[in-house]
Amino acid sequence: MNTNQPDALEARGLRKLFRGVLRVDDVSFTVRPGRIVGLLGPNGAGKTTTIRLLLGLAQPDSGDALVRGERFRDLDAPAHAVGAVLDAGGLHPGRSGREHLRIAAARSRVPVARVDAVLAEVGMTRDADRRISGYSLGMRQRIAVAAALIGEPRSLVLDEPANGLDPAGMQWLRHLLRAFADAGGAVLLSSHLLSDVQEIADDIVVLTGGRVVADTTLADALTDSGGRLEDYYLGLTGTGTGVR
Numbered sequence: 001m002n003t004n005q006p007d008a009l010e011a012r013g014l015r016k017l018f019r020g021v022l023r024v025d026d027v028s029f030t031v032r033p034g035r036i037v038g039l040l041g042p043n044g045a046g047k048t049t050t051i052r053l054l055l056g057l058a059q060p061d062s063g064d065a066l067v068r069g070e071r072f073r074d075l076d077a078p079a080h081a082v083g084a085v086l087d088a089g090g091l092h093p094g095r096s097g098r099e100h101l102r103i104a105a106a107r108s109r110v111p112v113a114r115v116d117a118v119l120a121e122v123g124m125t126r127d128a129d130r131r132i133s134g135y136s137l138g139m140r141q142r143i144a145v146a147a148a149l150i151g152e153p154r155s156l157v158l159d160e161p162a163n164g165l166d167p168a169g170m171q172w173l174r175h176l177l178r179a180f181a182d183a184g185g186a187v188l189l190s191s192h193l194l195s196d197v198q199e200i201a202d203d204i205v206v207l208t209g210g211r212v213v214a215d216t217t218l219a220d221a222l223t224d225s226g227g228r229l230e231d232y233y234l235g236l237t238g239t240g241t242g243v244r
């Protein structure tokens with residue numbers, strides 16, 4: 001790794017209050033190129049808020065959320081820096097997958113030819129012209145991933161991407177993310193599915209009550225817990241809430 005390169009994604013002392021309550025409390029971690037980082041934590045731990053801060057969708061009360069060393073709003077070409085998969089359920093049901101991606105391409109100011117490229121990348125070429133209302137949740141996830149890839153980003157951020165994916169869909173996502181990281185991309189994904197994270201992540205960050213309680217490699221976490229991420233996680237969070 002070139003140590004002069006800024007980290008792909010960096011949370012630096014992030015704090016966020018909602019109605020006077022600290023929900024993200026001094027959160028710091030980095031995602032380096034070539035790594036897949038799993039962001040774990042019980043319901044309400046602050047994962048989505050942390051992701052929204054990194055993507056410039058919410059502003060921290062203090063601290064910095066940096067993408068390649070810059071705040072999201074200062075990036076020249078945000079779609080080229082980071083792609084996000086936030087809520088596949090939020091796609092407009094009346095549009096086709098292709099229309100959704102054309103809009104994403106226009107917003108990101110990337111050539112419309114990228115639409116066919118990302119459709120192929122996510123295996124949705126054949127179904128591209130059907131309405132999203134007729135898609136399964138797994139197909140919606142593929143279109144959401146395609147939209148994230150439209151700007152050929154160097155980083156990907158995914159909030160609960162496994163939601164709605166069947167085992168074959170999950171395997172597909174795993175391969176896609178690994179290939180992305182192997183090509184030098186950085187990946188941050190939140191998930192409740194510890195077995196999936198165990199199969200996919202290089203590093204893990206565990207949040208509880210808005211604070212980072214672990215930031216380690218997956219290998220070290222497994223060594224510490226006899227090979228089961230679930231045991232490591234439950235040892236830290238002391239709860240099975242929301243975790244299966």
Ligand SMILES: Nc1ncnc2c1ncn2[C@@H]1O[C@H](COP(=O)(O)OP(=O)(O)OP(=O)(O)O)[C@@H](O)[C@H]1O
Pocket residue numbers: 018019023041042043044045046047048049050242
């Ligand atoms: N816009 C908001 N207004 C008020 N409170 C909020 C807002 N967004 C999040 N919170 C609160 O902040 C805390 C962290 O929420 P967040 O969604 O980041 O957690 P999470 O770890 O992603 O949880 P889950 O696993 O349930 O998705 C929760 O207590 C939540 O109710």
